[in-house]
Amino acid sequence: MERTNTEFSLSEMDPTFMSVLAATACGGAALVLFMRYCNRQRMKVKIRKARSRRDASVQQAEQAVQQFSTTKPDAENARIVSLSLTELTKRLQEGSLSPEEALHAYMEKALEVNKRLNCATDILLESREQLSNIENCRDGLLYGVPISIKDNVGYKGHDSTCGVLCKVDEPAEEDCVVVTVLKRQGAIPFIKTNIPQGLLNYDCSNPLFGQSLNPHNLQKTPGGSSGGEGALIGGGGSILGIGTDIGGSIRIPSSFCGICGFKPTSNRISLRGLSSCCRGQKSVLSAVGPMARDVDSLALCMKALLCEDMFALDPTVPPMPFDDKAYLSTKRLRIGYCENDGYLMPSPSMSRAFRETRELLEKAGHTFVPFTPPRIAYAMHELIVKGLLADGAETLLSNLKGGPVDPCLMAQIIPYRLPHWLKKTLSVILRPILPRISASLSALCGVSSVPDLWRQHASVEDYTHEFISEWQRLKMDVLLCPMLGPAFNLNYCGKLTCTVHPPPSTVPVDLFLSV
Numbered sequence: 001m002e003r004t005n006t007e008f009s010l011s012e013m014d015p016t017f018m019s020v021l022a023a024t025a026c027g028g029a030a031l032v033l034f035m036r037y038c039n040r041q042r043m044k045v046k047i048r049k050a051r052s053r054r055d056a057s058v059q060q061a062e063q064a065v066q067q068f069s070t071t072k073p074d075a076e077n078a079r080i081v082s083l084s085l086t087e088l089t090k091r092l093q094e095g096s097l098s099p100e101e102a103l104h105a106y107m108e109k110a111l112e113v114n115k116r117l118n119c120a121t122d123i124l125l126e127s128r129e130q131l132s133n134i135e136n137c138r139d140g141l142l143y144g145v146p147i148s149i150k151d152n153v154g155y156k157g158h159d160s161t162c163g164v165l166c167k168v169d170e171p172a173e174e175d176c177v178v179v180t181v182l183k184r185q186g187a188i189p190f191i192k193t194n195i196p197q198g199l200l201n202y203d204c205s206n207p208l209f210g211q212s213l214n215p216h217n218l219q220k221t222p223g224g225s226s227g228g229e230g231a232l233i234g235g236g237g238s239i240l241g242i243g244t245d246i247g248g249s250i251r252i253p254s255s256f257c258g259i260c261g262f263k264p265t266s267n268r269i270s271l272r273g274l275s276s277c278c279r280g281q282k283s284v285l286s287a288v289g290p291m292a293r294d295v296d297s298l299a300l301c302m303k304a305l306l307c308e309d310m311f312a313l314d315p316t317v318p319p320m321p322f323d324d325k326a327y328l329s330t331k332r333l334r335i336g337y338c339e340n341d342g343y344l345m346p347s348p349s350m351s352r353a354f355r356e357t358r359e360l361l362e363k364a365g366h367t368f369v370p371f372t373p374p375r376i377a378y379a380m381h382e383l384i385v386k387g388l389l390a391d392g393a394e395t396l397l398s399n400l401k402g403g404p405v406d407p408c409l410m411a412q413i414i415p416y417r418l419p420h421w422l423k424k425t426l427s428v429i430l431r432p433i434l435p436r437i438s439a440s441l442s443a444l445c446g447v448s449s450v451p452d453l454w455r456q457h458a459s460v461e462d463y464t465h466e467f468i469s470e471w472q473r474l475k476m477d478v479l480l481c482p483m484l485g486p487a488f489n490l491n492y493c494g495k496l497t498c499t500v501h502p503p504p505s506t507v508p509v510d511l512f513l514s515v
């Protein structure tokens, strides 16, 4: 066949041109490798910086505790950390215990728990400075009470990392509203606690601070995302903590660590000044709430937060104080119960705890009515997963950019990263054999347009009203249902979420230790 003049073989090419081409290709490859190397180095520096900052604060706190114990050798630390919050506040208010003693006792205990469970991200050494004007808060409901706060709760001068590298070295300019109000009530935030990377996970590990462990079994996770709080409080290192919850982040670690947790309705407590990896997401709303050893402590914390100060600092919060009358009422209740929502089977231990609780409440004269949450599979996929990741997980992924993905998040992130066409195709193929995975994959594509997002919001609104109508039809006061638990193994994340707004809480029935 005759050769055209545009055809030529490599051997006929100008050797100078060939060398330039080869040099350019090698240079390009070297540049890419160099940039990757620099990026990895930058990443390592950031991780090292965050860790050494945490370690330095731990070291300084150890010195402070030691120094205090030499000036006050007779301090009854073990006795102080065993008091309930009611007893502690009483002793602080009557003056038989000083805020300084309470703070140092808890700091010592928290450091010991942290050594075992790796649950702290930062020790707030400013807490000791706060002691110097704590007498101005003598009338506060939490006068002198040392408290813990989750990593994403803004505290002036400290990072709220959410476990991602891009938020390291971004210290809060001001205390968030919750911290301001708690401080005015006399509380002393002294420690920040660990979270899973990105906060959208039920484990508790991130590349900056590593894996936190369960206080009752070191092979298990404390849960997430308020897992550091669960571990610290469950281990005895804090008497009251502040967590956040979208789809279980207060309730699940409370259940896994054998403590109590309360997720109020969203914006009952101000969210101003809190950090997040999916800010602007409005389908499944986040909430701030307390975690503690007993229910009375949760109530006291709510009472302290629901005050004029918070309503003035964040006027978007409804100015509705704590309803003491309802809390103390002994009226017989009409309790809706749901042992199995048809989506997630409770574990045998959880079923037993549920039934024992029901029996006790029935004996106490409360009435039970069966309640079935409407259209649960639809709510899980179309409202929760599609709502949380309406942007196709773009915001979360952009927060993870430039850093390693934690092993506990990997299984979640792989499907997020698939291209839309592949998620859609897999969803269609898997529909007949794995309907839930198929529905999740389709939901992970998020919404396709602004009108689609509005439809999504409208569906959440409709579902909320459908749920509330059923609640009202049955004339229920509360709903009793089992929690996820007992605690999972490390790196095994669960998927239990909630989108409607009745405020749920977790209360331990007894401690179930799996071996």
Ligand SMILES: CCCCCCCCCCCCCCCCCC(=O)NCCO
Binding pocket: 199, 200, 201, 202, 224, 225, 244, 245, 246, 247, 248, 249, 250, 286, 385, 388, 412, 415, 437, 440, 441, 444, 495, 497
């Ligand atoms: C092979 C395909 C598998 C598809 C898997 C689909 C996974 C969807 C997972 C969605 C997970 C959402 C977790 C939500 C956690 C919420 C935690 C929370 O409450 N955080 C609050 C932070 O303030």
